[in-house]
Amino acid sequence: xxxxxxxxxxxxxxxxxxxxxxxxxxxxxxxxxxxxxxxxxxxxxxxxxxxxxxxxxxxxxxxxxxxxxxxxxxxxxxxxxxxxxxxxxxxxxxxxxxxxxxxxxxxxxxxxxxxxxxxxxxxxxxxxxxxxxxxxxxxxxxxxxxxxxxxxxxxxxxxxxxxxxxxxxxxxxxxxxxxxxxxxxxxxxxxxxxxxxxxxxxxxxxxxxxxxxxxxxxxxxxxxxxxxxxxxxxxxxxxxxxxxxxxxxxxxxxxxxxxxxxxxxxxxxxxxxxxxxxxxxxxxxxxxxxxxxxxxxxxxxxxxxxxxxxxxxxxxxxxxxxxxxxxxxxxxxxxxxxxxxxxxxxxxx
Amino acid sequence: xxxxxxxxxxxxxxxxxxxxxxxxxxxxxxxxxxxxxxxxxxxxxxxxxxxxxxxxxxxxxxxxxxxxxxxxxxxxxxxxxxxxxxxxxxxxxxxxxxxxxxxxxxxxxxxxxxxxxxxxxxxxxxxxxxxxxxxxxxxxxxxxxxxxxxxxxxxxxxxxxxxxxxxxxxxxxxxxxxxxxxxxxxxxxxxxxxxxxxxxxxxxxxxxxxxxxxxxxxxxxxxxxxxxxxxxxxxxxxxxxxxxxxxxxxxxxxxxxxxxxxxxxxxxxxxxxxxxxxxxxxxxxxxxxxxxxxxxxxxxxxxxxxxxxxxxxxxxxxxxxxxxxxxxxxxxxxxxxx
Numbered sequence: 001x002x003x004x005x006x007x008x009x010x011x012x013x014x015x016x017x018x019x020x021x022x023x024x025x026x027x028x029x030x031x032x033x034x035x036x037x038x039x040x041x042x043x044x045x046x047x048x049x050x051x052x053x054x055x056x057x058x059x060x061x062x063x064x065x066x067x068x069x070x071x072x073x074x075x076x077x078x079x080x081x082x083x084x085x086x087x088x089x090x091x092x093x094x095x096x097x098x099x100x101x102x103x104x105x106x107x108x109x110x111x112x113x114x115x116x117x118x119x120x121x122x123x124x125x126x127x128x129x130x131x132x133x134x135x136x137x138x139x140x141x142x143x144x145x146x147x148x149x150x151x152x153x154x155x156x157x158x159x160x161x162x163x164x165x166x167x168x169x170x171x172x173x174x175x176x177x178x179x180x181x182x183x184x185x186x187x188x189x190x191x192x193x194x195x196x197x198x199x200x201x202x203x204x205x206x207x208x209x210x211x212x213x214x215x216x217x218x219x220x221x222x223x224x225x226x227x228x229x230x231x232x233x234x235x236x237x238x239x240x241x242x243x244x245x246x247x248x249x250x251x252x253x254x255x256x257x258x259x260x261x262x263x264x265x266x267x268x269x270x271x272x273x274x275x276x277x278x279x280x281x282x283x284x285x286x287x288x289x290x291x292x293x294x295x296x297x298x299x300x301x302x303x304x305x306x307x308x309x310x311x312x313x314x315x316x317x318x319x320x321x322x323x324x325x326x327x328x329x330x331x332x333x334x335x336x337x338x339x340x341x342x343x344x345x346x347x348x349x
Numbered sequence: 350x351x352x353x354x355x356x357x358x359x360x361x362x363x364x365x366x367x368x369x370x371x372x373x374x375x376x377x378x379x380x381x382x383x384x385x386x387x388x389x390x391x392x393x394x395x396x397x398x399x400x401x402x403x404x405x406x407x408x409x410x411x412x413x414x415x416x417x418x419x420x421x422x423x424x425x426x427x428x429x430x431x432x433x434x435x436x437x438x439x440x441x442x443x444x445x446x447x448x449x450x451x452x453x454x455x456x457x458x459x460x461x462x463x464x465x466x467x468x469x470x471x472x473x474x475x476x477x478x479x480x481x482x483x484x485x486x487x488x489x490x491x492x493x494x495x496x497x498x499x500x501x502x503x504x505x506x507x508x509x510x511x512x513x514x515x516x517x518x519x520x521x522x523x524x525x526x527x528x529x530x531x532x533x534x535x536x537x538x539x540x541x542x543x544x545x546x547x548x549x550x551x552x553x554x555x556x557x558x559x560x561x562x563x564x565x566x567x568x569x570x571x572x573x574x575x576x577x578x579x580x581x582x583x584x585x586x587x588x589x590x591x592x593x594x595x596x597x598x599x600x601x602x603x604x605x606x607x608x609x610x611x612x613x614x615x616x617x618x619x620x621x622x623x624x625x626x627x628x629x630x631x632x633x634x635x636x637x638x639x640x641x642x643x644x645x646x647x648x649x650x651x652x653x654x655x656x657x658x659x660x661x662x663x664x665x666x667x668x669x670x671x672x673x674x675x676x677x678x679x680x681x682x683x684x685x686x687x
Contacts, residue, residue: 178378179378182375182378182379182382185375185379185657185660186379186382186653186660187616187618187619187653187656187660189623190622190637190652190653190656191383191386193622193637193638193641194383194386194387194641194649194650194652194653195386196641276502280504283504283506284506284623287506288626288638290641303506303507306510309517309524312510312513312514312517313514313517313518316514319510319511322507322510325504325507326502326503326504326507329501329503329504330498330499330502333501333502334498337498
């Protein structure tokens with residue numbers, strides 16, 4: 001049993017580090033991304049990912065990585081070759097376009113960049129020649145924020161209803177759980193689309209975002225509520241709760257100090273399960289054109305390019321946001337799995 | 350003896366009766382909820398017409414009142430309930446016909462797709478799950494669990510897009526729709542193969558998306574049973590491995606799987622929306638999406654209600670099967686009553 005536990009712990013740490021790094025990169029998108037998300041290079045649509053070289057055409061090894069500028073091929077549309085006459089080394093901490101760190105601190109320093117006329121497109125460009133790598137990072141701000149906020153909303157309502165329902169039992173419990181059952185039985189993707197359909201289509205980006213988050217978050221409160229209720233119900237009848245009540249503790253005090261701490265493990269596990277689910281929900285809605293609209297990048301908007309068959313078939317780098325999405329889900333699910341295992345082994349001991 | 354069997358029968362009938370009533374109440378609740386959501390809508394199908402200078406505002410108002418959209422919510426709801434009882438399920442503004450006839454065709458296509466996918470997924474998941482449970486901890490088990498975790502984190506959307514990419518790149522299969530053009534001119538064998546070739550991409554996506562969960566559940570419940578003393582005893586009697594696994598262990602591990610089976614029936618109508626839209630399968634998914642964009646109120650509600658109906662129906666079936674399969678559930682219920 002022991003090596004298994006160790007392995008699961010190692011997995012948890014690896015996944016947590018990966019997620020932390022990714023969230024940090026996305027939070028500091030302005031710094032990590034070489035260009036702003038809406039910057040267009042009309043001369044360079046559908047450029048494949050720029051190759052980063054260490055060995056030049058003459059066979060010399062360079063310690064500093066470099067790129068060749070891409071040049072459109074004259075004989076074919078949307079195809080490029082590397083112009084190998086001159087190497088453009090990749091510089092780190094370069095000054096370029098201004099942005100705001102995490103939305104408020106202005107700065108021009110970017111993690112990396114190359115001198116003009118060369119450009120560095122780590123994940124290629126889209127039909128307007130916008131750098132996909134930068135757009136994935138900026139898009140992550142929206143997709144991940146949607147997932148995290150919606151999870152917060154779900155857990156908040158889940159804890160609220162679950163606590164009241166489990167603690168006071170009786171008819172409150174009965175009716176709350178019937179409503180929860182109702183929400184569980186609804187096909188959530190359908191409901192999400194339906195609710196979105198009933199909301200106005202043309203509103204500002206910030207409003208759309210908040211509405212989306214609110215809708216996604218409120219639909220999912222039922223499962224956490226049921227889990228919390230179960231835990232509260234069993235914690236409430238413990239002897240120390242009765243004792244504490246005997247000492248004159250108020251309901252709020254008992255809930256906060258003796259009952260709620262039991263739910264933390266389950267809540268963390270639920271959160272790790274819900275975040276990827278809600279990120280995917282946002283991606284799905286945006287993919288269908290019901291989420292945020294262009295030019296705001298979100299992972300769903302980026303993937304929506306793949307709805308055109310020619311893009312799907314010809315430009316494989318347009319799948320890059322999908323890869324990031326898979327990695328994010330994998331990270332969160334690994335964390336959820338590790339939490340779940342710990343919780344179960346804890347309850348057996 | 351006989352009377353006690355009769356009492357048990359009666360009590361499980363009673364149990365099912367309660368479940369059915371519960372299901373009907375849930376359905377009513379769901380319909381009220383969808384109407385409440387719909388009342389949040391500031392616009393309606395006829396709002397687009399207001400922008401058209403050739404249609405007078407009076408005409409729009411007349412249309413609205415003709416379809417009952419100017420009525421207060423409770424009136425709209427009861428009119429809708431009446432129309433459901435008449436078998437119409439409301440009226441589609443965009444298609445200009447009762448919603449039910451629309452739903453029937455689309456639901457048939459969706460069911461063809463999802464039922465096939467579900468059957469295939471279970472046919473694969475049960476043997477694989479049983480097999481890896483019997484090899485717990487060895488490389489086969491570890492490989493399977495690694496690939497199920499990986500598959501679990503690939504969203505259906507990405508899965509469908511990736512499969513489409515492969516298929517279009519290799520020109521192996523037709524893409525989009527349910528049948529090729531000129532389907533009517535094909536012979537019955539040709540029609541069959543044409544339909545199947547269109548089914549492959551969406552079915553594969555659905556199977557791949559549902560496999561990891563199914564395999565994990567089969568494995569988990571099998572592992573629990575394989576540790577039980579009666580399996581040790583059976584093994585001690587020298588019963589062959591495959592007989593032990595499929596004849597002794599699997600039935601004992603069936604309970605959670607039956608519940609899961611009910612859940613997959615529940616998801617039959619609603620589980621394939623994404624895949625249908627992406628692969629262009631003419632099921633309920635594209636219908637709902639179109640209706641969402643055009644604000645075709647009763648179509649949206651109809652589709653949501655149809656899939657909710659399946660959800661509830663599926664969990665009901667799971668309950669019935671559980672009662673039928675496991676005497677413990679019956680006696681539990683009987684003792685609970687007594």
